[in-house]
Amino acid sequence: MTETTAFDWRSFLLKWSGEWADSLGEGEARSEEQKAARLARWLGLPPAPEERIAAMEERLGRRMPPSYREFLKVSDGWREAGGSVSLLAGTADAHWHEDESGLAENFAYLDEDIEPGERRQADVWRRGLRLDVESDMTYVLLDPEDVDEDGEWAVVTWAGWWGDSPRRHASFLEFMRDMHRQFHSLRARRSDGEPVFANDTTHELDALVEQARLKALRGDWEEAGKALDEAKEYGRPRAAGLRDQIRRLLGQTYMMYFEDLVTDARYAPELLPPLVAEHAAHSYRADSTLEFQLRGADDELVASAYAMLGDVRNGTYRYTPAGPFGEAVERARELARWADTDAAWRTLMDALPLWEPLGPDHLAPLGWLADPVLGQLLTPERGRELLSTPRGGQTGAAPGPVAGTDDPAGLAWLAEPDPGNKRTSYRFVLVEGVEPGELPGRLADGDAEEDGGADGAGGGPVLNAPMTLWDAHRARHEGQREFSSYDDRALVAVGRAGAGWSFAFDSEPAPFGGQRFVSPAAAASGGTRAVVVWSGLRAWHGTPFFHLSVAQDGIEDYAFTFADGEVRRSGDIPPSLDPDRFFGAGADGVEAERSLLEAVSEQFGARLPRHALTQGRLHTFVTRSWTRPPRDGEGYAVIQLSWPAEQVALPVDGKLAAADEPGHG
Incomplete structure (x- = not known):
């Protein structure tokens, strides 16, 4: 039957x-x-x-x-x-x-x-x-x-x-x-004055909600979620607000309102930030819809929400919980802003048992999701790990290692297609024994352009505030009115590249100018070692190429460049990095790139953080040009944009002449 x-x-x-x-x-x-x-x-x-x-x-x-x-x-x-x-x-x-x-x-x-x-x-x-x-x-x-x-x-x-x-x-x-x-x-959802809706079913469901809350705090979030889903369908109070906390940590943001909990002054410090951040992420939404989501909130909370919205949009919101967990949050933020996202996550997870809920209906820390530096740490795998960890005074079995939470080791991941299939060319500098904040002093001009922030050293070039690479490129070009065909100043993100190394990474390099290219390795290596890699083996346009140069104490030790099917080399290249190992007859460019990156990583013990470079928010700055100035007789173009007209200027006898002048096409 x-x-x-x-x-x-x-x-x-x-x-x-x-x-x-x-x-x-x-x-x-x-x-x-x-x-x-x-x-x-x-x-x-x-x-x-x-x-x-x-x-x-x-x-x-x-x-x-x-x-x-x-x-x-x-x-x-x-x-x-x-x-x-x-x-x-x-x-x-x-x-x-x-x-x-x-x-x-x-x-x-x-x-x-x-x-x-x-x-x-x-x-x-x-x-x-x-x-x-x-x-x-x-x-x-x-x-x-x-x-x-x-x-x-x-x-x-x-x-x-x-x-x-x-x-x-x-x-x-x-x-x-x-x-x-x-x-x-x-x-x-009865109005005041109507009979209280209570019966055996509601009593059973309310008891189910309470059991689900305790299960969630013990780490049994899947069973808790099922129970809360059932209670939510029956319209039971608390169920939706509790369920949304689980959903948000799983990366589910659709129709996520935390219901009545977000308008409760006890929970607003933790639940309001992710709600506001989700609103800010969808700029097409009118700001008035935020107030609709907060219906029932008092004027003070609504005003706080709009002030927080401004901070989130400006990238200045900071998650600052109290107590030992709050101290761990500060340590994690410092690690994350220098691209050590794995260590930052472990810091948060190690401190999670010390976290204290703001009230009985608070299941997990959530305010950090709106923090521009900490919010980048969330992945579906990490969300499940957090939810599986006992917290809030409850005990249970701690989760084992969660696959997919840590970055891959080394550099070889750069040879893998990214989800958008856009990473076909990139370049980076590795510098040994210096902090990331010192890199502008080694790679930038003294009057390097600034896009915000104040993390430089000694009043020289400064680092921009942490932001995504897309936002950093957009901010750099806002208001730019002059572009030169010889000036190749890279916008680079910085961070730590494993034990003892820092990196400066350019995700959108200009076309490789082999004849005028000047490696920044020597300039970056004063008193230490520096490594420069520039790969275009999978570039959509132009000739595939790969460059490696290594310098120490301001002098280039060795280098090679593969382009046009040939290798140009200088210095005493170690056998492990000999280009003949990678660019023999019939060599596959993608496999050569992967093998070279593995060899560089093994030779120097450095790595690059995939998650931080593809999903995170990092400090950036603009380097000095990677190309030498033009010599006598070498042509180049400078494009000057003016509003409303545009003017294209070309060098003529060392002077700029308007492109529409007679004889200058």
Whole structure:
């Protein structure tokens, strides 16, 4: 016997009817049918005998699905099915719809290439069995062509105010269960003065929510999430706010509002930042929608939210919790801003058992997600690790190592295609024994351009505030009015490159100018060693190339450049880096790139942080040019932009002349 045929319909329907009767306010039962149903505590109708069901099936030409058949034996129809169906059909009223609603034409836009399930949604209006008798612009159809292994027909519902595709329920039983949940959800949002909606079901669900809260704090977030999902569907208080905390750490931001918890002054310091940050991430949203999400909040909290929105947009918001966990947050931020995201994450996880919730409905630290430096640390794997870690005074088994949370070792990951398939050329400088904040003094001019921030050393070139590489490039070019074909000053992100090394990385280098290229290795190596790598083996345009140079104490030790199928070399190159090992006849450029990066990493013990460079926010600065100035007789172009006109200037006898002057095309 299947679960659907074994279901106790009578107990379920009696419970629903009693809950409905007890929930009615004074005068809410208006019709005679409602008054009689309230008095009888029964929303159903008399049961249908087998012969009546058989007659119905003969009339319709089909045997009814099991769960609908069993329902009819208990009640030959149903009143108040959810919020918009006031009467559901029994044996006499069920009939083939045959598109009497005209909805088939509404879904005629679906073409021949759609999935079979979508095609069923379009055709159900012609073949479905209609069950709604009295409703508020709502249609309920049993689909005789969407049948499971137990013979159950799917139920398709659609309401005029949805504006989207029909909703599907696996069976009539699942539809009725969902309508019971919908009834509960609507009744749970009662206004002041109406009867308190409390019954055995609400008591059981509220106890389930409390159990889920404790499970979540012990690290059993999956079971907690299932319980909270069920309670949320019944509209139970707390369930949605608790569930959203789990969802957010899993990277799920759609319809994430934390409900009533975010407007509670106790929880706002932790729940408001991720809500505001999600709003800021979607600049097309009007700022007034933020206030809508905070409906019910007092004026002070709303004002705080808008002030926080400005900080988040400016990249100046800082997450500063109290206590030992707050101290760990500061250490983690310092690690993360210099690209050591693995160590930053471990610092947070080691301190998580010390974290204290702001109240009984606070499941995990969340304010850090809005911090421009710390927020970059979140990945789906790390979110699951955090949720699996006991915290907030609860005990449990700590999670084992979570795969995919740490960066790959070394440099070889640069040879792998990135998700956007955009990293075809890159260059970087490694400097030994110096801090990242010292790199501008080694690689930039004294009057290097600044885009914000104040992390330089000794009043020289400064580092920009941490930001994504995309934002850094955009900020650099805002207002730029002059571009030169010989000036190749790189915008580089900086950080730590493993034990004893710092890096400066350029993700969008200019085209490689082999004849005028000047490696910055010598200038960067005063009193130490420096390594320069520039790869364009997978570049979309131009000749594939690869450059490596190593310098010590201001003097270049060795270097080689592969371009045009040939290798130019200088100095005593170690055997492990000999270009002949990588660029022999018929060598594959991608494999050569990977092997070279592995060899460089092994030779110097350095690495680059993938997560920080692809997803994070790092300090940046602009280097001095990677090309030498032009010599006598060498041409170059300077493009000067003016508003509203543009002027292209070319060098003529050492002077700039407008491109539209006679003789200068």
